[in-house]
Amino acid sequence: MKTPRLSPQTLRVLERFIERPTAWRYGYELSRETGLKSGTLYPILMRLAKYSLLETKWVTTEDGVPPRHTYRLTPNGVELVRATFANSRAALKVRRPAFSGGRA
Amino acid sequence: MIPVEFPRRLATLLLRFAIWIAPYDTHDWGHGMLSELNHVEGNWSALLWSLGGAGVLAKHAMLAVILPGSHRRTVSSASELFSKEIPMRKPALAVIASCVAVSLLLFLAPVFRQAFRVSLAQWHDVFHVKQSFGYPSPDLELDALVKKAEQNQDAEALAFVAVRYPNATERTRLANEAVQLDPNLTWLYAVTGTAYLSPSEIDRRVSLLKQWDPQNALPHLIAAQRIGAAVAYSKEFPLGKLEERPAWEKEMDAAFQSPKLDNYLDRQKQLDHRVLSRYRLGDPFQAVSGEDWYGFPNYGVGECSLYAQSLLESGKSLESRGDRKAAFEKYWVVARFGQMMGDGAGFTFVMRKDIKEAYARLGALSQMEGNNGAAAFYAALADQFDKAADKQRLLLRNRFQGSDVSHWNAFLVRLSGLLVLSCAVLLLLCALGIVVRSRSLRLSSLRPSRLTLTLGFGAAVGSLLSSAVLFVSYWPYSELLQRFLSKGDDAGLFELSAFLRDIQLPLGSQFNLGPVSWYVASWSVVFYFWFAVTILCALAILIAVVRHFQTRPRASVPA
Numbered sequence: 001m002k003t004p005r006l007s008p009q010t011l012r013v014l015e016r017f018i019e020r021p022t023a024w025r026y027g028y029e030l031s032r033e034t035g036l037k038s039g040t041l042y043p044i045l046m047r048l049a050k051y052s053l054l055e056t057k058w059v060t061t062e063d064g065v066p067p068r069h070t071y072r073l074t075p076n077g078v079e080l081v082r083a084t085f086a087n088s089r090a091a092l093k094v095r096r097p098a099f100s101g102g103r104a
Numbered sequence: 105m106i107p108v109e110f111p112r113r114l115a116t117l118l119l120r121f122a123i124w125i126a127p128y129d130t131h132d133w134g135h136g137m138l139s140e141l142n143h144v145e146g147n148w149s150a151l152l153w154s155l156g157g158a159g160v161l162a163k164h165a166m167l168a169v170i171l172p173g174s175h176r177r178t179v180s181s182a183s184e185l186f187s188k189e190i191p192m193r194k195p196a197l198a199v200i201a202s203c204v205a206v207s208l209l210l211f212l213a214p215v216f217r218q219a220f221r222v223s224l225a226q227w228h229d230v231f232h233v234k235q236s237f238g239y240p241s242p243d244l245e246l247d248a249l250v251k252k253a254e255q256n257q258d259a260e261a262l263a264f265v266a267v268r269y270p271n272a273t274e275r276t277r278l279a280n281e282a283v284q285l286d287p288n289l290t291w292l293y294a295v296t297g298t299a300y301l302s303p304s305e306i307d308r309r310v311s312l313l314k315q316w317d318p319q320n321a322l323p324h325l326i327a328a329q330r331i332g333a334a335v336a337y338s339k340e341f342p343l344g345k346l347e348e349r350p351a352w353e354k355e356m357d358a359a360f361q362s363p364k365l366d367n368y369l370d371r372q373k374q375l376d377h378r379v380l381s382r383y384r385l386g387d388p389f390q391a392v393s394g395e396d397w398y399g400f401p402n403y404g405v406g407e408c409s410l411y412a413q414s415l416l417e418s419g420k421s422l423e424s425r426g427d428r429k430a431a432f433e434k435y436w437v438v439a440r441f442g443q444m445m446g447d448g449a450g451f452t453f454v455m456r457k458d459i460k461e462a463y464a465r466l467g468a469l470s471q472m473e474g475n476n477g478a479a480a481f482y483a484a485l486a487d488q489f490d491k492a493a494d495k496q497r498l499l500l501r502n503r504f505q506g507s508d509v510s511h512w513n514a515f516l517v518r519l520s521g522l523l524v525l526s527c528a529v530l531l532l533l534c535a536l537g538i539v540v541r542s543r544s545l546r547l548s549s550l551r552p553s554r555l556t557l558t559l560g561f562g563a564a565v566g567s568l569l570s571s572a573v574l575f576v577s578y579w580p581y582s583e584l585l586q587r588f589l590s591k592g593d594d595a596g597l598f599e600l601s602a603f604l605r606d607i608q609l610p611l612g613s614q615f616n617l618g619p620v621s622w623y624v625a626s627w628s629v630v631f632y633f634w635f636a637v638t639i640l641c642a643l644a645i646l647i648a649v650v651r652h653f654q655t656r657p658r659a660s661v662p663a
Binding site: 026027028031037038039040042043045046056065066067068069 | 130132133135136137138139140142143144152153154155156157159160
């Protein structure tokens with residue numbers, strides 16, 4: 001499976017998605033939680049969707065308010081994120097003794 | 105006061121426009137950003153949200169132009185082109201057509217044609233139109249005028265060209281021919297200058313000028329300058345030793361004793377007016393030849409000061425020996441020549457110190473003789489001269505540097521001329537792009553993308569606006585030129601000259617308007633221009649190659 005380049009900003013977005021993998025998230029909500037501006041956030045979302053790691057859906061929230069575009073990780077996306085974060089944790093565990101100086 | 109809701113409204117408009125130009129496959133994302141706008145807290149935050157989103161969509165729109173395959177939706181037929189479902193297209197095309205038509209109609213006005221032509225002068229350095237490796241190229245208009253003048257045996261027209269012709273040999277020939285046809289034009293020898301002439305030719309001209317106008321100091325100054333130039337190229341350099349040369353001293357003495365100093369600029373202006381009117385020439389660059397110099401020709405300006413100092417030294421020496429009368433005469437010659445320069449040639453500020461000293465010595469001598477009235481008179485003359493020199497220096501500086509108004513107008517004319525050209529090129533590229541994409545010239549089969557339509561719209565409106573600015577900015581200078589051509593009124597020629605001097609500089613090389621000023625050498629701007637052109641060409645080739653490989657049909661692999 002082809003995967004996009006995972007920049008620190010992309011990891012920040014993925015971190016938010018993995019907290020509640022089944023929940024649909026709004027763009028503005030993600031922007032506030034990650035602190036990313038729309039000009040940074042949307043290219044990331046578009047790239048994730050291009051690689052089929054993200055699915056999109058239009059939802060109607062209340063009467064008179066236009067429908068909102070929502071986003072959620074696909075099963076592939078969840079798998080990739082879990083693998084990525086698991087690898088990161090493993091790497092950290094391997095490194096820890098060297099950094100902890102034997103105190104661990 | 106900005107209405108509170110204004111930033112949010114602007115944000116909505118901006119995003120809607122960005123969605124309009126964005127490729128079809130990004131529309132969902134664009135609408136997603138737009139729907140989120142309703143939930144962004146704060147009006148200014150909404151604008152920032154919209155700016156970021158619009159930037160993303162604009163980037164995709166640009167990429168869709170460079171790299172095909174973004175599935176841009178285009179107008180598929182003429183019926184859709186003018187259909188009600190896409191209301192922007194029909195008005196946009198109508199506006200583009202109207203703007204282009206009005207811009208083209210402006211070219212029917214002679215003033216606008218002249219303004220456009222003048223705005224092109226900034227490209228002369230870039231394309232080496234008027235100069236090639238430092239040598240002036242022949243001027244087609246002047247060549248045509250020479251032919252007419254020679255056919256008509258028109259001495260004045262030949263004189264007109266002789267002052268302006270870039271080639272020195274041809275200039276000499278034309279001047280000689282004009283004077284031969286009409287000896288009353290002998291003054292032309294003083295106006296055409298002595299650059300590139302052989303010493304014998306200068307001597308011949310000086311001799312003719314002396315015969316034609318024996319009262320004038322100018323021929324003597326030309327002769328003195330030739331001797332000075334000869335000294336400058338000989339071992340006797342520096343010029344400090346000039347006063348030891350009897351021939352130079354003789355000419356300077358004759359110049360200082362002459363009853364008048366006429367640089368013939370008035371005659372030249374009258375002749376210019378007659379020739380320009382006779383041949384209906386409307387080129388402003390031809391009308392203003394020579395205004396930007398200090399009352400050009402300024403023969404022997406430095407040498408006049410040198411000679412005046414030698415006279416003052418000589419006067420002081422005579423004074424110390426008790427010969428007050430002879431000393432008085434020496435000082436008086438300097439003071440009188442200073443007055444004469446102020447009246448005729450207009451560069452008194454060069455000799456200001458010497459002339460003031462001459463008046464001071466004259467006053468001191470009068471006081472020694474007990475003639476207090478004469479002393480007061482010389483003091484008053486010195487004061488008057490000082491004020492006149494101040495005024496003249498300021499006037500010349502303004503003439504040379506130009507006013508803020510002329511700088512600003514020249515900047516506007518250059519900028520608007522550049523924009524007219526850029527918009528025309530962009531419009532042509534858009535039209536070419538549509539034809540190439542549609543592979544047809546039939547209107548019904550043309551399929552402009554939204555981005556192409558937007559670019560075309562912007563270029564058409566930009567072309568109209570810049571044409572209007574060009575017209576308005578140049579109008580006053582056209583009036584100044586017309587006043588000279590129709591009435592011979594040359595009062596505005598200095599302003600026109602300063603304006604045209606700025607016009608010839610490539611845009612970005614110089615700007616001088618009050619506190620805002622910068623200077624970049626013209627050749628640097630020319631270098632940057634060609635560097636940018638090279639980079640853009642390389643990019644265009646790269647995009648063409650990428651597009652070729654992306655759009656070529658791929659052979660299917662048999663299973």
